[in-house]
Amino acid sequence: MAFAVKAMGRVPPWNPMTRMLYMDRLEACYDRTFTARVVESFPDAVVLDQTLFYPLGGGQEWDTGTLTTTDGRVVAVREVTKRGPVRHVVGPGHGLAIGDTVTGAIDWGRRYAHMRMHTAQHLVSGLAYEMFGGIRTVGNQIHATRSRIDFNPVEFTNPMLADLASAANDIIRSKQAITAATMTRDQVLAEQPPERTNMDLLPKSVTDLRVIRIGADVDLCPCAGTHVLNTGEIGDVAILGRRAKGQGTQRVEYTLAGLEPNDAPKDSA
Ligand SMILES: [Zn+2]
Structure with missing residues (x-):
């Protein structure tokens, strides 16, 4: 049948x-x-x-x-x-x-929270790389109310994290466009070092990449996730804390304005 x-x-x-x-x-x-x-x-x-x-x-x-x-x-x-x-x-x-x-x-509330959180992750990861000597993003978990990024090697201080949030919020408030495109490995490598985009971890067999770009040159990252169209939609980033995960890795947790950890997003569909 x-x-x-x-x-x-x-x-x-x-x-x-x-x-x-x-x-x-x-x-x-x-x-x-x-x-x-x-x-x-x-x-x-x-x-x-x-x-x-x-x-x-x-x-x-x-x-x-x-x-x-x-x-x-x-x-x-x-x-x-x-x-x-x-x-x-x-x-x-x-x-x-x-x-x-x-x-x-x-469920639109959950989806939109993920779009905002994931775009925030690209922004924070890219800025951390630029601000703190090329530290890498070695892991991330995107959730609807709180998300986390693992950085290595780094020993964050509170002022460093305050600077990171402040730099992210400047770009968020400046309402930069986000775009998606298909690029070859060489095109991506011509714009960003492989440690920043984690290109070196992608299988060589993948030749055409879907990339997400923030602004003209704020960030460029191969990614198959869902994202917002403008940084203004992300809402302010608030860093909730950090903790050591061993071997030079630190985990940074964050939330976004309107997505407080104990306040599950409403389904606005
Ligand atoms: Zn991504």
């Missing part, structure tokens, strides 16, 4: 690929609903032919939301992963079958 439906579909069932709609252009990060077809169905998850849901990756948390069937049944998307195909985890008993058409809706 399932195979008959699969055979009629355009997406090969043995290797379902999902078109990531938010990657089409940066403006698409602001889209909240989409229509898709179920191309794989697992006991607790489905794969769609296209999606706006961001899967866990690059330090950024997944989007949550709903899938609504043509007969009006609403299924909650709890988690989205990308180990192989992009799986929308909907839990057991979801009843979604291959070939079904669904309307997806993402």
